[in-house]
Amino acid sequence: MTEDRRQIEKHWQDYWDKIKLFEPDLKNYRHKYYCLMMFPYPSAALHIGHMRNYILGDTLARYKMMQGFNLFTPMGWDAFGLPAENAAIKDNIHPTKSTAKNIATMKKQLRQWGVGYAWSKEINSCSPEYYKWTQWLFLQLYKKGFAYRKKAKVNFCPSCQTVLANEQVIEGKCERCEANIEQKDLEQWFLKTTAYAQRLLEDLDTLTKWPEKVKIMQRNWIGRSEGDEVAFAVNSQQPTVNSSNQNPKFIKVFTTRPDTLFGCTYLAISIEHPFVTSLLKIKNQKSKIKNAEEIEKYIKEIKKQGISTRDNIAKEKTGVEIKGIKVINPVNNQEIPIWVVDYVLMEYGSGAIMAVPAHDQRDFEFAQKYNLPIKQVITSPSAKRQAPSAKRAYESEGVLINSGKYNDLNSQEAKEKITADLKKKGLAQKRVLYRLRDWLISRQRYWGTPIPIIHCPKCGTGPVPEKDLPVVLPQDVDFKPGGESPLKKNRNFIQTTCPKCGSSAQREADTMDTFIDSSWYYLRYLSPRDKKNAFDSSLVNRWLPVDQYIGGVEHAIMHLLYARFISKFLYDHKLINFKEPFASLFTQGMVIKDGLKMSKSKGNVVYPDTLIEKYGADAVRLYILFIAPPDKDVEWNSKGVEGMKKFLKRVEKLGYRLSVIGYRAQTANRKPQTDRELQRKIHQTIKKVSEDMERFHFNTVISSIMELVNSATRPPSRAGEADNPQPATRNPLEVIILLLSPFAPHFCEEIWQNVLKNKGSVFKHPWPRYNSQFIQGEKALIIVQVNGKLRAKIEAERDIPEKELKELVLKEEQLKKWLTKPIKRFIVVPNQVVNVVM
RNA sequence: GCCGGGAUGGCGGAAUUGGUAGACGCCUGGGACUUAAAAUCCCAUGUCCUUUAUGGGCGUGUCGGUUCGAGUCCGACUCCCGGCACCA
Numbered sequence: 001m002t003e004d005r006r007q008i009e010k011h012w013q014d015y016w017d018k019i020k021l022f023e024p025d026l027k028n029y030r031h032k033y034y035c036l037m038m039f040p041y042p043s044a045a046l047h048i049g050h051m052r053n054y055i056l057g058d059t060l061a062r063y064k065m066m067q068g069f070n071l072f073t074p075m076g077w078d079a080f081g082l083p084a085e086n087a088a089i090k091d092n093i094h095p096t097k098s099t100a101k102n103i104a105t106m107k108k109q110l111r112q113w114g115v116g117y118a119w120s121k122e123i124n125s126c127s128p129e130y131y132k133w134t135q136w137l138f139l140q141l142y143k144k145g146f147a148y149r150k151k152a153k154v155n156f157c158p159s160c161q162t163v164l165a166n167e168q169v170i171e172g173k174c175e176r177c178e179a180n181i182e183q184k185d186l187e188q189w190f191l192k193t194t195a196y197a198q199r200l201l202e203d204l205d206t207l208t209k210w211p212e213k214v215k216i217m218q219r220n221w222i223g224r225s226e227g228d229e230v231a232f233a234v235n236s237q238q239p240t241v242n243s244s245n246q247n248p249k250f251i252k253v254f255t256t257r258p259d260t261l262f263g264c265t266y267l268a269i270s271i272e273h274p275f276v277t278s279l280l281k282i283k284n285q286k287s288k289i290k291n292a293e294e295i296e297k298y299i300k301e302i303k304k305q306g307i308s309t310r311d312n313i314a315k316e317k318t319g320v321e322i323k324g325i326k327v328i329n330p331v332n333n334q335e336i337p338i339w340v341v342d343y344v345l346m347e348y349g350s351g352a353i354m355a356v357p358a359h360d361q362r363d364f365e366f367a368q369k370y371n372l373p374i375k376q377v378i379t380s381p382s383a384k385r386q387a388p389s390a391k392r393a394y395e396s397e398g399v400l401i402n403s404g405k406y407n408d409l410n411s412q413e414a415k416e417k418i419t420a421d422l423k424k425k426g427l428a429q430k431r432v433l434y435r436l437r438d439w440l441i442s443r444q445r446y447w448g449t450p451i452p453i454i455h456c457p458k459c460g461t462g463p464v465p466e467k468d469l470p471v472v473l474p475q476d477v478d479f480k481p482g483g484e485s486p487l488k489k490n491r492n493f494i495q496t497t498c499p500k501c502g503s504s505a506q507r508e509a510d511t512m513d514t515f516i517d518s519s520w521y522y523l524r525y526l527s528p529r530d531k532k533n534a535f536d537s538s539l540v541n542r543w544l545p546v547d548q549y550i551g552g553v554e555h556a557i558m559h560l561l562y563a564r565f566i567s568k569f570l571y572d573h574k575l576i577n578f579k580e581p582f583a584s585l586f587t588q589g590m591v592i593k594d595g596l597k598m599s600k601s602k603g604n605v606v607y608p609d610t611l612i613e614k615y616g617a618d619a620v621r622l623y624i625l626f627i628a629p630p631d632k633d634v635e636w637n638s639k640g641v642e643g644m645k646k647f648l649k650r651v652e653k654l655g656y657r658l659s660v661i662g663y664r665a666q667t668a669n670r671k672p673q674t675d676r677e678l679q680r681k682i683h684q685t686i687k688k689v690s691e692d693m694e695r696f697h698f699n700t701v702i703s704s705i706m707e708l709v710n711s712a713t714r715p716p717s718r719a720g721e722a723d724n725p726q727p728a729t730r731n732p733l734e735v736i737i738l739l740l741s742p743f744a745p746h747f748c749e750e751i752w753q754n755v756l757k758n759k760g761s762v763f764k765h766p767w768p769r770y771n772s773q774f775i776q777g778e779k780a781l782i783i784v785q786v787n788g789k790l791r792a793k794i795e796a797e798r799d800i801p802e803k804e805l806k807e808l809v810l811k812e813e814q815l816k817k818w819l820t821k822p823i824k825r826f827i828v829v830p831n832q833v834v835n836v837v838m
Numbered sequence: 839g840c841c842g843g844g845a846u847g848g849c850g851g852a853a854u855u856g857g858u859a860g861a862c863g864c865c866u867g868g869g870a871c872u873u874a875a876a877a878u879c880c881c882a883u884g885u886c887c888u889u890u891a892u893g894g895g896c897g898u899g900u901c902g903g904u905u906c907g908a909g910u911c912c913g914a915c916u917c918c919c920g921g922c923a924c925c926a
Contacts, residue, residue, distance in 0.1 A: 171923090213842060213921085220841065220922060227926080255926060268926090317924075343924045353926045361839085362924055435925055556921080626863070627850055632843095633919080640850075640864045647863085649878090691854080700852065703862035710862090783858050788907045790858060792892095814892070827906050833857045837906045 005616045009746040013111055021763060022061075022116040024072040026526060029542040033069035035061045036522055036582075038551030038559070039076045039123075042102035043083065046109050047605045048624070048636055049591035049598040055621050056588055056630050056698070057550045058115040062742035063693055066767040072543065073116070074525040076123035077103055080131075081514045082160060082176060085447035089480055095447045096475065099126060113608070114617050114745045123528045125517035126447075130524065132470035133534035134517055135452040137566070139463050142453075146192045146569060147441075149461065153347075154440055156184040161482060162444045163188060165513060166437050167221075167558045189451060189510065190438040193565050197222055197434040199579075200564055209584035211631075214556040221557050223435025227256035228419050229350065230428045232267055232327040251275055251327060251338070254349030254431060257359065258422075259414035261331045262403040263377035264354040265367065267338045268319065271299045272346040279322070290323040295340055302342045317343040317366045329354075330427045331418060332404060341366065349433055357393065364393035377402045378411065439562065441513045446479035446486040448511030456498035456505040465499050471507065485509035518559055519566040522546055522581055540576055545583040553587040560585075586696060589633040598636065611641055618744035619644040625698040625743060647706060648747055651736060654713055655755045658733050679774050681711045682735050686770035689739050698743070705739050708732065731756075738768045780831035784809055786818040787837060802828050809834055 016022070037057040040050065061073045077099075084095040091098075103124070110117070123130055141147040154163045159179035163186060168175045193200075201222045204215045231250045251267060269276060276299070279285045286292050298320045319341035326335040343362055344353055357367035357374040367374050378398040397411035406414050422428035442451070450471045452464035464471055474493045479486040487493055488509040498505040523535035526543055530536060551559075560582070567581040590597050593604040611620050622644040628634040685708040692701045712732040734756060741748035741762045752762035776798065782805070784792040792814040796805060806826055809815060815836075825837040 216842060217921060223922090223925065225925070253926080257926080315924090341924095343926095345925070348925045355926090360926070362926080433925075435922095553920080623863095629851085632851095634850080637850075637864085643863055646878095653878095695854080697854090699850090700862080703852075706862055781858085785857085785907070788857095788905095793858070825906060827857095829857055833907085835857080835906050 006613075008750055009112075009114065009617055012746045012749045013114060015749070016116055016761070019761060021065075021761060022071070022073060022118050023120055024118050025070060026072070026539060026543070028070050031068060031070050032543055032547070033064045033071050034543050034546045035064060035071060035073040035548045036525075036546045036550070037073070037075065038549070038555060039078045039125075039518070039521060040106070041078050041081060041083065042099050042106060043600070044102055044105070045607060045609075046106055047591075047598055047600075047607050051113060051608050051620075052591055052624050052630070052634075053550065053552070053588055054110060054115045055113065055624055056586075058113075058745075059621075059625065059698060059742040060548065060550070060696075061116065062745060062763055063767070065763050066738070066742070066765065068766060072121075072525075073118060074121040074123070075110075075117035075119070076521060076525065076528075077125065078514065078518050078521075079103070079124050079126035080448045080511075080517055082162075082445065082447070085445060085479060088447070094475065095479075096126070109609070112612060112617060113621065118525075121525050121528050123521060123524055125449075125514070125521065126473075128470045128472055129529070130521075131449040131473070131517070133524065134449045134512065134520070135464070135469050135471060136466060136534050137520055138449075138512065138516070139452060139466060139469075140573065140575075141191060141569065142463055144569075144573065146195065147189060148192070149187060149189050151185060151187045152190075152440075153183050154186050154188055155181045156186070158182055160445075163440060163442060165440045165515075165558075167561075188440055188442040189453075189512075190440055191565075193439045193561075194434060194436055196565050196568050197224070197436045198432075199568055200436075200561065203564070203568075203580055207580060207583075207585070210582075211585060211587055214553070214560065214585060214587060217556045218561055221436065221561065223433075225256055225433045225435070227254055227431060227433065228258050228422075228428050229254055229431045230258065230261070230330060230354065230422060231426075232330060232354070234325060234327055251352050252350045253352045253354045254433060255354055257356070257411075257415075258418045258428070259397070259400060259403075259406075259409075259411045260356040260359045260377055261329065261354065261418055262400075262406070263356040263358045263375045264329055264336065265357060265373045265375055266336050266355045267327050267352060268341045268344050268355045268363070268366070269338055269352040270344040270346040271302050271340055271342065273340075273344075273351040275352070276322075276340055279325075288324050291320070295320055295322060298340065317341060317362065317369070319343075319366065319370070321370075330422055330425070337372075339366075339370075347437070348435070359393050359395055361393045361395060375402060439513075439565075441516060442510040443513055444485045444509075445511055446473075446477055448514060449473070449517060450487065450493075451508040451510055451512055453508035454496055454498060454505050455508065456501065456503065458503055459498055459500045459505075462498070462500060468499070473511075485511065487511070515558055515562050516566075519562040520570075522563070523570075523576070537575060541578070544576070545578050545581055548584050548586065549582040550586045550588065552590070556587065586631065588630050589628070592633055592635045595635075606636055606638065611638060615641050615645045616648075616746075618747040619648060622647070622702060622743050626702045627699065629699055630696055647709070648744060650713060651709055651733075651740070651747075652751070654709065654736075655733050655751050658731070676777075678711055678732060679730065680777060681708055682730055682732055683770040683772075683774040685739065686735060686768050687772075687775065690767070690770070701739075702743060705736060708736055708739075712736070735768050737762065738765065782831070783833045784812070784815060785833065785835040786815070788835060791815055791818050798831055802826070805834065809836065 035057060037054060057073065061071055065071045079099045084099050087093070087098055088095045125131060125134070138147060155166065155169045156163050157174040157177065157179055159177045160174060163184070164174060164181065169181050172181055173179065174181060201219060201224055204218055207215060229252050231252050233250050251269065253267065279289065280292060280296060289295070319339040322338045322340060325338060327338055328334070329336055343366070344351065355363040355366065357363040357372060358376040359378055364374065366372070376394070377400060378394060379401050380394070380396065380398045400406050400409050400411070400414050403414070406418060409417065419428050419430070450473055452469060452471045453461060454464055455461050474490050477486050477490050494506050494509060496505055496507050497503065522544065523540050526539040527533070527536040563581055567576065568579060570576045571579050592598065593606060596602050596604055598605050608620055619641055623641045626644065627640065685704050688704045689701050692704070737748045737751050737756065741752070749762050752758050758765070778798055779795045780798045782794050782796050783790060784794060792812055794808060794812055796808055805828060810819065819836065819838070821838040823836055823838055827835040827837065
């Protein structure tokens with residue numbers, strides 16, 4: 001098979017095409033199985049890391065096919081995005097061309113690996129046929145008020161020359177190019193993801209087949225936090241929580257720890273807080289402050305430094321007191337100072353906090369620096385009256401002290417009582433905050449879906465009518481980025497007429513974040529050429545949610561959160577009838593090389609093509625799934641592929657031997673007990689493999705099949721079983737081929753049809769079943785321990801009574817030297833272990 | 839700092855509910871076949887000790903505990919990987 005292996009593989013690839021093995025019957029949704037891989041970005045060529053992903057999915061798909069499911073595994077291309085555009089700028093090839101070329105290369109690779117998809121349903125997010133409906137989706141969101149424009153401080157990447165969503169900023173750096181992110185005030189489009197914060201959080205509990213890890217990451221990202229809003233009166237004026245924040249009569253703070261209110265010794269306020277801004281703007285207000293100039297100077301300085309919320313945590317906190325104005329702590333009417341600080345974020349809560357230095361580490365550090373009082377009000381329940389540590393704040397909950405009538409309550413009780421009392425006075429209310437922000441979707445780049453919006457000088461901003469979709473992305477664009485959208489420079493594109501009044505108007509020049517393309521693609525696969533609808537609701541409602549979604553853990557937050565958000569939006573507007581798009585999620589591990597994730601930019605990429613040339617696709621497929629459980633990261637080492645080739649050769653030889661000699665002749669030469677032993681192994685293996693397939697333990701599946709091959713190849717090792725004759729054992733080769741076929745499809749199809757002489761594809765044959773009565777022998781191997789240490793192994797009848805087993809143990813020669821003292825206890829685990837305790 | 843995950847031979851890994859630790863494979867060493875090599879097959883392969891056996895001690899990151907019995911459960915710690923991070 002070595003020489004013509006490539007030809008054999010190609011032969012079966014053609015065969016699967018011919019019999020349309022992977023083409024679904026979408027009308028037949030009974031026993032449906034929608035197996036979806038995250039669609040790839042078309043980069044130059046797929047490496048081993050990608051291959052692991054697709055082989056994993058293909059193996060599962062073929063297994064499900066054999067189990068009799070009506071399988072649907074489509075594939076497509078997430079083709080818009082920055083890499084293609086950057087490559088285009090560098091090499092001066094239009095993204096349309098380079099993308100098409102990359103897709104062709106990748107399709108060829110996938111085919112060579114024996115990976116099958118329903119190619120008739122292929123989609124490509126950069127084709128007008130697809131992005132027309134991405135635009136349609138945007139318009140639905142717009143019409144329902146879920147897409148809006150606002151001027152906001154946004155993350156701007158100076159290197160990519162575009163804004164980024166919060167999720168795309170990692171430690172203050174761009175996730176793509178790692179340039180430091182700048183904050184800019186820009187008018188941008190947002191989607192109201194926050195409107196779904198609570199449901200995105202709650203419904204995670206319904207996703208029982210998602211990895212816990214991914215759900216935890218999403219929960220943390222949504223970041224729900226329950227607490228209270230508490231109003232602090234400015235000087236002695238009477239505040240209420242219902243007045244506006246601009247009103248300088250009071251300042252609202254958000255806290256999760258109202259039990260520490262008595263320990264609040266100053267109020268810290270963001271430099272951008274409206275209270276501060278209006279204070280400095282309005283003359284008679286400003287005159288009340290003794291150090292207005294100092295504050296203005298401070299704010300200017302901090303703004304100049306650029307208060308990024310993410311990159312200066314290590315920096316020492318600074319601030320300046322507003323002299324001349326105080327606030328009243330509502331629990332004890334104590335006057336406390338207000339400090340304008342750089343460590344309170346305007347974007348979260350109310351932009352002001354009650355500072356409790358004794359019980360918050362940040363406030364503690366600040367108070368120490370500026371010599372502000374540190375007042376302990378919580379003590380640990382175990383060590384009452386513990387002095388506050390000189391080095392750290394005590395941040396845990398505990399028992400209240402120095403808190404007037406609330407003393408001796410625990411934190412939980414105190415929270416409720418203090419809030420209730422303040423609520424009566426109108427000074428507090430419950431509030432739930434989320435860390436999740438609205439999704440910023442505008443990108444000042446060329447290679448993306450144009451936002452279907454028209455700006456009319458008379459009518460203002462309005463949608464492109466649905467009948468005019470798609471808004472086609474023009475080809476002749478100078479796409480070099482320059483801080484604003486390249487489309488702005490294309491007059492033919494920009495100039496349009498207002499659909500309402502007909503006067504000359506301008507198109508929106510920004511394109512959409514590519515995560516919108518991937519937030520709904522799983523719906524389009526079922527009717528990719530439909531010219532009238534984004535998706536066919538009746539098909540979608542029958543085929544979704546996706547039964548198995550497979551992809552990288554790097555999409556745990558962004559893609560999966562956005563796709564869930566869009567599904568919920570479509571559900572609420574009755575366009576689909578399910579709330580969650582992906583019933584079961586599997587996140588495969590990364591392939592590591594030299595300690596780093598395999599990636600082109602790091603220069604540690606291994607391409608599978610030369611390995612496939614040398615060993616064949618099946619051997620590489622087997623190896624890639626054999627080296628580790630698929631959800632774990634794995635360090636790549638090409639050395640072991642050889643072993644897989646050897647293994648396939650042994651199976652081939654077994655097949656040759658059985659087919660030449662004939663299976664019956666072969667069994668006739670064996671003793672009956674040999675057959676029984678092999679038969680047991682066959683059924684045990686079917687059981688183990690079937691169970692492990694469901695758990696995605698593909699590595700142990702392969703080793704179990706190897707064990708069965710070893711048993712079928714080698715002469716029997718154990719004899720001495722009862723020799724009552726048994727019916728002829730099932731042909732081991734047939735079982736081996738069936739179990740192995742999802743992993744090594746070409747090889748197995750070849751043996752199935754040309755050696756075992758079966759008609760039709762092995763993938764049309766049902767997955768083998770085991771018979772549990774063949775699994776157990778009538779003798780059990782029992783481990784004998786003395787005081788917990790292994791001392792002997794004996795064979796005994798299954799389910800032997802304890803008394804007889806004890807006699808057997810006492811008779812055993814090997815054990816005599818250990819059983820020197822009187823037996824205290826005799827512990828039996830039936831058919832497994834005996835432990836003699838002396 | 840917080841939240842996850844992990845640590846098992848020379849290597850990748852196995853051990854599903856506490857019951858033979860190291861399956862399966864790679865590497866390595868030895869042997870058979872061969873004029874020779876490749877391929878193939880067979881044997882060995884955690885570690886130490888001895889009286890060389892159907893022998894024994896030790897051994898799953900560290901320390902301690904529970905149990906007849908712990909890689910697995912509990913408590914404390916070390917290191918590695920991933921996520922989040924002035925979120926009040």
